[in-house]
Amino acid sequence: MRKEPDNDADRNVAWLASEEWGVLSLEELRRCGVTEDKVFRRVRRGRLHVLHRGVYAVGHPNVPLEGRFLAAVKACGSGAVLSHLSAAALWGMVDWDERHPEVTVKDTTPRVHAGIRVHRTRFLDAEEVRRRRGIPVTSPARTALDFCSQLSEKAARRAIRKGLSDRLLNVRQLIEVLDRQGRRPGAKRLRRIVAAGAAPTRTELEDVVLDVILAAGLPRPDVNVPMRLDGRRVIPDFRWPEWRLIVEADSKTWHDNKLAREDDAERQALLEAHGERLVRVTWDQAVSKRTQTMKRLRAAAGA
Numbered sequence: 001m002r003k004e005p006d007n008d009a010d011r012n013v014a015w016l017a018s019e020e021w022g023v024l025s026l027e028e029l030r031r032c033g034v035t036e037d038k039v040f041r042r043v044r045r046g047r048l049h050v051l052h053r054g055v056y057a058v059g060h061p062n063v064p065l066e067g068r069f070l071a072a073v074k075a076c077g078s079g080a081v082l083s084h085l086s087a088a089a090l091w092g093m094v095d096w097d098e099r100h101p102e103v104t105v106k107d108t109t110p111r112v113h114a115g116i117r118v119h120r121t122r123f124l125d126a127e128e129v130r131r132r133r134g135i136p137v138t139s140p141a142r143t144a145l146d147f148c149s150q151l152s153e154k155a156a157r158r159a160i161r162k163g164l165s166d167r168l169l170n171v172r173q174l175i176e177v178l179d180r181q182g183r184r185p186g187a188k189r190l191r192r193i194v195a196a197g198a199a200p201t202r203t204e205l206e207d208v209v210l211d212v213i214l215a216a217g218l219p220r221p222d223v224n225v226p227m228r229l230d231g232r233r234v235i236p237d238f239r240w241p242e243w244r245l246i247v248e249a250d251s252k253t254w255h256d257n258k259l260a261r262e263d264d265a266e267r268q269a270l271l272e273a274h275g276e277r278l279v280r281v282t283w284d285q286a287v288s289k290r291t292q293t294m295k296r297l298r299a300a301a302g303a
Contacts, residue, residue, distance in 0.1 A: 009033035017058035021067035025074045026054040070135045072101035072116045080105045081129055081136040083119055087143040090132055091168055093159040140169040141177040149186030157193050158207050164200035199223040206237055208286045209249040216294035218301055229274050243301060250280040
């Protein structure tokens with residue numbers, strides 16, 4: 001069979017696209033052996049699909065979210081990084097809401113990219129840049145600083161607690177980014193969240209219950225600190241060791257089935273056998289009966 005002249009280039013494109021979420025820039029296509037004329041020809045034939053100026057999806061336009069993020073970064077040129085709420089979504093700190101991808105570039109050149117929200121900065125240190133799933137992105141701590149300028153304090157606190165729980169960042173890293181970038185938008189809000197002690201809650205309900213605990217005027221409890229009782233590892237949601245008091249965020253998502261209820265009963269019996277008192281708080285009690293729940297918690301604590 002006669003060898004087609006583009007076979008090598010097509011193999012190069014397919015291999016590289018498999019490593020880049022199906023998204024290649026014009027420069028990457030050139031390095032694969034595809035000339036600019038051939039790029040335009042492939043676009044007309046439906047083998048390449050324009051995502052942004054100079055950035056193409058290979059084979060089909062339905063690239064995954066990671067491909068859309070990477071395409072936005074590639075469209076903004078060398079040194080660009082995914083940032084703000086797009087970076088938070090990539091790190092798993094917030095849910096993605098289908099807004100335009102956000103990219104930060106380290107310059108002040110006025111450039112416009114359709115379908116991309118571009119942020120420009122003079123200050124993006126090397127320690128504030130990472131790669132996640134092959135995508136250049138701001139570090140979790142820098143991401144937190146950036147989204148603090150966009151989200152309400154409650155939503156920002158929730159996202160930071162999620163990052164702490166997932167061990168994407170720690171308080172020291174947040175303080176360091178504040179030391180470097182303390183004058184940037186969002187810094188005041190982030191500083192308040194850090195000063196208040198952003199605890200590593202694991203779920204939205206835990207986050208809500210912690211706010212109820214603090215609103216009740218109780219001291220900050222240990223949050224998700226493991227205990228070992230009779231050889232079993234137990235992780236109370238909230239605990240005051242000095243009071244031997246535990247508060248559990250009781251979610252139907254995880255507890256409303258026979259096995260979960262049996263496990264909860266066994267776990268509670270184990271805790272009580274070791275002198276712990278346990279108070280359960282449901283979503284309805286934390287949200288709809290907040291005042292009543294605060295009174296119940298203060299009574300349990302003897303406050």
